[in-house]
Amino acid sequence: MSAKHHARLPSDIGGDDAGPVDIVDHGMKFWERQANALRSSLSRRKIVKTDELRRAAEELPNYKELHYFEITTSALRTILIEKGHMTEAELKAKMDEVRARFNVPDEMESPLKKGAAR
Amino acid sequence: MTAAGERAREKPQRPSTYAPAPGHRFNVGDHVLVKRRFPPGHRRTPSYIKGKTGTIERICGAFGNPEELAYGFDGEPKRVLYRVRFRQKDVWPEYQGAERDVIEIEIYEHWLERTHP
Numbered sequence: 001m002s003a004k005h006h007a008r009l010p011s012d013i014g015g016d017d018a019g020p021v022d023i024v025d026h027g028m029k030f031w032e033r034q035a036n037a038l039r040s041s042l043s044r045r046k047i048v049k050t051d052e053l054r055r056a057a058e059e060l061p062n063y064k065e066l067h068y069f070e071i072t073t074s075a076l077r078t079i080l081i082e083k084g085h086m087t088e089a090e091l092k093a094k095m096d097e098v099r100a101r102f103n104v105p106d107e108m109e110s111p112l113k114k115g116a117a118r
Numbered sequence: 119m120t121a122a123g124e125r126a127r128e129k130p131q132r133p134s135t136y137a138p139a140p141g142h143r144f145n146v147g148d149h150v151l152v153k154r155r156f157p158p159g160h161r162r163t164p165s166y167i168k169g170k171t172g173t174i175e176r177i178c179g180a181f182g183n184p185e186e187l188a189y190g191f192d193g194e195p196k197r198v199l200y201r202v203r204f205r206q207k208d209v210w211p212e213y214q215g216a217e218r219d220v221i222e223i224e225i226y227e228h229w230l231e232r233t234h235p
Contacts, residue, residue: 007158014166015210055160055188083190 010063011054032069039076048079056082137179142198143227148174150202151233152225160188163229171233172204175222183226198227 028036042048056075057063063071080086144150154169162184177200182193206219213219 007156008165009160012165014164049187049190051160051184051187051193052190054184058160 009058010060011058028069035069035073035076039072042076042080047085048076048083052079137181139177139180139198142177142180144174144177144198144200144230144232146174146176149233149235150174150200150230152202153229153231155229160185163225164223167204167209167223167225170204170209172202172208172223175201175203178224183228185226199224200227200230202230 039048039053043050043053053072053075056078057071059078060066060071060074066074077091081088081091149171150173151171152163152167152169156165156168177198180196180198183195183197184193187193201222202225203220203222205217206213206215206221207217209221
């Protein structure tokens with residue numbers, strides 16, 4: 001019997017075929033920098049913990065389709081809602097408000113890094 | 119002096135502790151087996167190393183239990199973390215590299231059992 005007979009979390013992939021590895025530094029998009037800064041601040045103030053974020057990330061049903069910062073930011077959203085720091089409804093209302101007053105054009109996606117990507 | 123204590127005294131004790139680890143069960147050089155358990159939830163031991171045997175390379179210290187911290191608990195009591203050294207050939211049956219190649223993984227004490235070479 002091997003580990004293959006047990007359900008493994010999407011992060012538990014040691015020994016699996018990895019396929020081609022993307023070794024290009026794609027830099028960070030504007031939103032990724034913002035989201036990462038938020039996660040760092042909340043971690044430093046111990047509002048969220050690394051292990052909680054890892055657990056929330058592993059539980060994402062679409063983990064394998066998401067990119068790194070999509071995973072970490074989705075996990076952050078889950079934990080903040082779980083701990084009652086915000087509600088899903090509050091988050092949606094705020095996102096609608098921001099989107100209405102500040103529609104981020106594509107050019108603002110960290111142009112310096114954009115040049116290096118792909 | 120217990121048998122375990124004598125074994126520990128005979129072994130070269132490298133200055134290998136990052137943080138205090140009071141009451142640690144294993145010492146540098148001890149042979150350990152990684153438990154073959156597959157409980158659901160956030161676990162810090164990768165599946166590919168379960169059931170494999172290695173040796174304690176160093177005692178890293180005692181830290182809040184990440185398997186509890188992951189669910190918002192305080193992580194107490196702290197768990198001793200070890201760096202465990204495995205021969206690559208023991209981990210991967212088809213391993214083509216050198217005999218001496220090793221992989222080192224940090225594993226918490228509650229995932230380890232004492233075993234013999």
